[in-house]
Structures are given as C-alpha cells and as structure tokens.
Amino acid sequence: MRISILLLVSMLLAIPLSCCGEKTTSLSTEPIQASAATIRADGLMCPKCANNVTLQLEKIRGVEDIRVNMEQGIVRVKLTGDQHPSEADLAQAIEDGGFTFRSVKEGDR
C-alpha cells in the first residue's frame, strides 16, 4: 500500500504547478472615466461557470447591467455612481471567477 501511495504522490508532484494564464500586471488602478467598459476573457466554458463572472463583478461598487457573451468571450458592464472601478478591479474579478483576463476597453464596443 505504501508503494501505491508513493507512486500516486510522485505522479501528482510531476504536474506543472504554475498557471499559464496571462497575469494582470500592467493595468491602471485609476478609476475608469467612461460610463461603460468591455472586458475580454477566455475559458468561460459553460453558463454556470460563466455566471461566476457576473457574481464577481456584482461585488464591485459602480458596476451594473453585466452582460456576458460566452461565444465571443466579451463581458460588457455599465459604470454608474461617483466611484467607478479601475481596469485592475475588473481584471481581478475575472481572475477570481476562475477565468483568464485578456483586456479591457472603455466603452461598450
């Protein structure tokens, strides 16, 4: 039995331990000025998976009317109120949902 456990542990340790997704290192932390933003994300897979994006973005103050287009990997949000989120805030929400953030643009196109 010990040999079996050792073999299994060895196999698991052979798995690469680093993620390959792009990291969100050079994004602005200043509030987005526009009243809408368009986010590109990959790996949305299934409706319930992709809905994690909606739930993560809903936690951010100033984000409303979240629309996820899975086929295109595009998430459109409207930004309201006095305090808009930054690009980095939106990117972090995508990563916390379990997906790969690609880009964010001001506006809804």
Next chain:
Amino acid sequence: MNRILAVITLLATTVPAVAQQSTNTIAPTQPGKGQWVYRSVVSHYQFKSSEEDPRNGSQTWWTNHISYGLSGDMSLMFHFSEIWDNLGDEDHSGLGDGVLTFKWRCFQLDTGPVDSLRIGIFGGLELPTGSDAFSSNETSPFIGASIMSIQGRHGIGQSVSFLATQGRRFDPVLAGDTTANLLKFDTAYLYRLYPETYGDTLEGAWYAGCEFNGRWESNSDLLLMLSPTLLYEAPYWAAELSVGIPVYERVTDRPKLEVVVRVGVRFLF
C-alpha cells in the same frame, strides 16, 4: 426484468448527458472566490445476489454537497449522505460518513472564449461522522487528480483518486466499504446539444455524454461501469441525470451492483 429496464433507461438517456462536472467524474472546476455551490444528488443502487452474498435489494443515498471558493483556483467541499437500506431482512436508515475535500486547480490554459484545459489536484478525509450502521468508524485519507479539456461543444474529463481505507462499514455493499484500499478512475465525454452557439446573454445549455467509471480495490474487487448522463445547466442552477450500468464486476463478500440511477440539482450563489 431489472436488466431490461436498465437497458431501456440506457437507450432513453443516450441522447441526454453531462456538463463541465459530470455526475461521477471529478472536474477541476469550482465556484469563484467567495461563491458557494450547493449540490444535492439522490442515488438509487439496485443490487442482486452474488456467489458469496445471496441478498437482493437496494440502497438509496441522498447526498448533499456544499462547495466554497477560497480563491479563483482553490476550493473546499463538504458532503454527507442520508442512506436508506433494504438489503436483507430489515430496512435500515442512517447518516453516512462526512467527506471533506480540498481542491486546487494547479494548471489552467484558456485558449478561447469557451475553450480550456485545466488540471486539478484534490485530497481530503472521510470522517467517521455517520451513524453506527453506515459509518466506517475511522478517518480515511484520499488524494486524487483530474484533468478536463473543453473545445467548443466537446469536452472530455478524467479523474483518478486513491482512498487509503482505515475502517470498515458494518455491512459492506459498495466499493470502499471494506478495509481494502480503493482506486477510482473515471472518464467522461460530453457534448453540448444546445445551444449550437451562445447568444449575447447567458442562457441554459443541454449536455449529453457518457462516463466510464472504474472502482478497483486492493482485495481484487473490480467494478467497471458505463454511465450515460444528461445535464441541463442554467446560469444559477443545473439538473443532472445519470444511469450507471456495470459492464464487468468481480466482488467478494457482498452483493453485485445491478444498476445505479442518479438524479441531482446544483445551485450557484
């Protein structure tokens, strides 16, 4: 007769089937950070007599899973089951052992809007929290790994896990109930029936597929099973149906499994 019913059910559910996490194959998926998933599954096992155990009958498990996303790639899950047993002369019911699982998605390569390759490892403990007749009365550790690839409407997943069984249920009927260690190996293929392409808003999707489930125990018991499954997945909930039919079975000291039917729901919040 039961075999005929099982075949009819199999044919009836060949069109239907799986999702990103199919019924039996553990997938490297999880709720997002701070999100919860509740999953409730009723599994009805029908048994027939074996050479060493003349009993016929059934067991029904109502299993409740709760998962929590610790981060975008780590989660905790706990599940426990209420069990009804009518094998033998008397009916019994009680609480099964609780199972605590930690899952880490250690590799993720998202190559398109819906395309992804993910690998996860997981481990945990089966805790002796059940009532007497349905508890192993010992803490048993397990460890495993899973891989999943989604490409457009097609998905394939594989998981393997090893349970170092420390205790033994009073009346073993399923793999893992005795003191023999248990190796589980599951493969799932899934196909998105509908929609062909997703629209501008989130909408529900139908998946069909089939799993190959293996259960090998260190006392040489072996169960190989095919499980056609059907899954409907909406943004906030999902429903699943799976019918497991043994294609090869070698057991000692317990009845043979004839068929298992699973029906479940999942909620994301």
